Amino acid sequence: MNAxxxxxxxxxDELTALRRELKNLPSTDGxxxxxxxxxxxxxxxxxxxxxxTILETIEDGYYEVDLDGRLIFFNDxxxxxxxxxxxxxxGMKTEQYTxxxxxxxxxxxxxxxxxTGIPTGRIRYEIITKNGEKRNLETSASVIRDPSGKPIGFxxxxxxxxxxxxxxxxxxxxxxxxxxxxxxxxxxxxxxxLESGQIQWFGAAAGKLGNLLEEIPTTAIAFDQMIHPxxxxxxxKAVIHHLKTGEPYLEEYRVIGRESKIIYLSxxxxxxxxxxxxxxxxxxxxxxxxxxxxxxxxxxxSVDKLHKVMGGIIQAxxxxxxxxxxxxxxxQQRVSRLGRAIAQEMGLSADxxxxxxxxxxxxxxxxxxxxxxxxxxxxKLSDIEFKLLKVHPQTSYEILKDIDFPWPxxxxxLQHHERMDGSGYPxxxxxxxxxxxxxxxxxxxxxxxxASNRPYRPALGIEIALKEISQQRGKLYNPxxxxxxxxxxxxxxxxxx
Numbered sequence: 001m002n003a004x005x006x007x008x009x010x011x012x013d014e015l016t017a018l019r020r021e022l023k024n025l026p027s028t029d030g031x032x033x034x035x036x037x038x039x040x041x042x043x044x045x046x047x048x049x050x051x052x053t054i055l056e057t058i059e060d061g062y063y064e065v066d067l068d069g070r071l072i073f074f075n076d077x078x079x080x081x082x083x084x085x086x087x088x089x090x091g092m093k094t095e096q097y098t099x100x101x102x103x104x105x106x107x108x109x110x111x112x113x114x115x116t117g118i119p120t121g122r123i124r125y126e127i128i129t130k131n132g133e134k135r136n137l138e139t140s141a142s143v144i145r146d147p148s149g150k151p152i153g154f155x156x157x158x159x160x161x162x163x164x165x166x167x168x169x170x171x172x173x174x175x176x177x178x179x180x181x182x183x184x185x186x187x188x189x190x191x192x193x194l195e196s197g198q199i200q201w202f203g204a205a206a207g208k209l210g211n212l213l214e215e216i217p218t219t220a221i222a223f224d225q226m227i228h229p230x231x232x233x234x235x236x237k238a239v240i241h242h243l244k245t246g247e248p249y250l251e252e253y254r255v256i257g258r259e260s261k262i263i264y265l266s267x268x269x270x271x272x273x274x275x276x277x278x279x280x281x282x283x284x285x286x287x288x289x290x291x292x293x294x295x296x297x298x299x300x301x302s303v304d305k306l307h308k309v310m311g312g313i314i315q316a317x318x319x320x321x322x323x324x325x326x327x328x329x330x331x332q333q334r335v336s337r338l339g340r341a342i343a344q345e346m347g348l349s350a351d352x353x354x355x356x357x358x359x360x361x362x363x364x365x366x367x368x369x370x371x372x373x374x375x376x377x378x379x380k381l382s383d384i385e386f387k388l389l390k391v392h393p394q395t396s397y398e399i400l401k402d403i404d405f406p407w408p409x410x411x412x413x414l415q416h417h418e419r420m421d422g423s424g425y426p427x428x429x430x431x432x433x434x435x436x437x438x439x440x441x442x443x444x445x446x447x448x449x450x451a452s453n454r455p456y457r458p459a460l461g462i463e464i465a466l467k468e469i470s471q472q473r474g475k476l477y478n479p480x481x482x483x484x485x486x487x488x489x490x491x492x493x494x495x496x497x
Contacts, residue, residue, distance in 0.1 A: 060077060342488065
């Protein structure tokens with residue numbers, strides 16, 4: 001590598017001096033003198049080859065300029081950085097590939113090197129390439145002297161740091177944007193150093209945090225002590241899980257604030273990893289959601305109250321219907337209970353299960369329009385009487401359709417006498433045309449009707465009811481619904497009692 005610090009001129013001067021010394025050797029042995037010259041020339045050639053190889057394989061640019069700043073020697077990397085061909089660059093002066101401001105900077109630094117003889121450190125400046133692109137370079141410079149010690153130029157190494165400069169600027173801009181966002185945000189933005197445990201808060205919102213808590217926590221331990229005891233373990237596990245897996249972290253929890261007031265927080269965060277994948281820092285955002293939680297609780301109480309009122313009204317309607325038909329008293333509640341169990345066995349959603357339960361409890365409200373003597377007739381109904389009875393699903397729909405249920409209760413009740421093969425009523429729907437909730441209620445309704453007493457016959461028993469479901473499975477009844485019903489009675493021990 002020492003060869004890279006010696007110019008061709010220095011090497012040639014060294015060879016000339018060596019030749020001069022050889023000429024002055026005693027002439028008693030001419031063969032010895034020739035051999036010494038050959039060895040010196042071989043050493044010089046080897047040194048030049050190493051010197052050339054080093055210069056042409058390094059990615060950085062090597063240059064030599066005279067005292068006027070004119071290029072007198074450079075490697076291919078230097079030409080490549082500037083975007084010129086080697087023949088074009090030879091003899092170019094510094095001001096030809098920099099602007100006035102950067103030229104003044106370089107002149108000042110090189111002048112200092114000339115006056116003091118002390119090599120310069122890293123000088124950052126901007127060049128203009130042949131195609132007009134601006135690039136950032138970092139260079140060093142030292143004085144070149146002739147054999148007498150007189151300065152005759154400068155040499156140095158230049159490195160293209162354009163990408164690094166752009167990355168640093170992008171990082172600086174990003175940090176400025178982060179600071180600006182943090183200062184204007186209402187949320188609490190913080191940085192947690194996992195090694196030291198220190199927490200740093202950003203933005204004006206940190207002052208608001210101090211108003212909520214007894215003090216602003218500056219360590220992870222101090223913050224953990226503020227988390228509600230019932231939430232502390234869960235939050236610790238959630239943070240550890242995120243740090244291990246990198247899965248999203250979004251949690252809601254409580255902290256104990258001033259005067260023991262409960263503060264609800266929503267927290268998001270992400271771990272920053274080093275080049276080895278180790279998490280060394282946590283960036284998090286906390287939002288005060290106390291008001292939202294209070295509003296949700298008030299809304300829940302209002303909804304619960306509304307449900308109780310609605311349930312009371314529906315129960316009154318159910319009792320009205322059952323008072324006109326004592327033989328089917330409790331029928332709707334039993335259908336509702338079996339329907340709900342079937343829906344659970346099928347793995348339906350909580351909303352669908354509740355829809356089946358609610359629709360089951362009111363599915364026969366339309367019987368209020370059927371004459372009581374038909375409902376309690378102890379013999380088989382005539383065709384006209386049966387036609388009147390078959391109107392009750394439509395009547396149920398008309399009663400329920402204008403009530404603002406969160407589920408399609410009216411439509412479920414309307415379809416509970418349909419059949420999968422289209423043989424049901426009132427619309428003769430088939431297969432998927434029938435709501436799944438209605439498909440469940442039709443099975444529950446048939447099982448309860450066969451297993452219970454009716455005005456025109458005694459109860460046939462649960463065995464006969466299940467036999468009907470089993471035989472008509474896939475024809476009249478959805479096979480999945482039928483299987484769930486059979487499993488409830490045969491394996492789960494379900495009973496109307």
